[in-house]
Amino acid sequence: MLQALIWDVDGTLAETELQGHRVAFNEAFAAAGLPWRWDEALYRELLAVPGGKERLRHYLERHRPPLPPRWRELAAREALVQRLHRDKNRRYAALVAAGRIPLRPGVRRLLAEARRAGLRQAVATTTSPENVSALLRRLLG
Template sequence: MSTLQALLFDVDGTLADTEKDGHRPAFNMAFAEAGLDWNWDEALYGELLAVTGGKERIRFYLEKFNTDFVKPDNFDEFVKGLHAAKTKFYTQLMAEGKIPLRTGVENLINQARSEDMRMAIVTTTTPANVTALLESTLGQGSEDWFEVIAAGDIVPAKKPAPDIYIWALEQMNLTANDAIAFEDSSNGIQSSAAANVKTIITINDYTKEDDFSAADLVLNQMGEQGDAFEVLAGDAFGHSFLDLELVKKVHAA
């Protein structure tokens, strides 16, 4: 059995509840700025989350939910423009400190740093969104704590394809057995599992009904002292919050 060498973190929904309170309102702000009467409420956005990637989500919305919309001739540029505006509004929300990290996330990251555990970000969101979240929650320069930022369009096939995990591991010169992933969604676990990376899941309101049968441990949150997690599937080895000791046990199991 390989020794655990790296923690691979998804971002949206895993590090913070960014989908409902960050990306969704940012999309709506971009639509309003463009003079569109589109509004993605929480229920609709939950359905749109079946698709990863912001530009892909806009296309999915028009294909499945707003089929009467007449696409402009420069449709690709139209979508890119909307997504760029959405990223602008999202980073503004982050800069205003609107979205905190989920319970236990900062503690685990700080412990990993103190024990020289390698870390990477593995996500479908844009690099700008990653930077905005990390700097607004962990402070300036915190992006440098992560050896690799595998984000956005860095690989053509986004989650649930395994490509982004494979790419990150290649950049770190690691095998799948050397790492463990942290995810929150069906697309995430499909991606990490297809890359043969052991995975710990922390669910959220949008993903609580997803199939996590391929995960090694499923929790409602990472938890911290005084705010224990709930184990939904797997073995937490008697722990009440996710620390590096438990992560190593899950990896070794």
């Protein structure tokens, strides 16, 4: 008999990837003066690489986007990755706070049905605890 449900967050409870992280990355790129834009097709491809900083490094190595001279040295590129990721996280938090990341269809109903059935529920994710807490507070109260 089913006793518990363990939920993932990104793409399971909410559409955080395409409507959240991808949008926040694109905003961070624009703010840094970079002409990069991750459309949905490219971002789906990049999702094969776990982790935001790792995804940025992969993009730089494999896709070789235009890069101003000051960011071409390895140490400078790594500093750029760190800077972009920090800015992306701030922008993602703002998207969450603004209610721009919705629950996936049917999730609210499934959560309620599981609660009524007395099932224990938990979240298991690689998403940062801060991002998970902010998202769940915003979406579920």
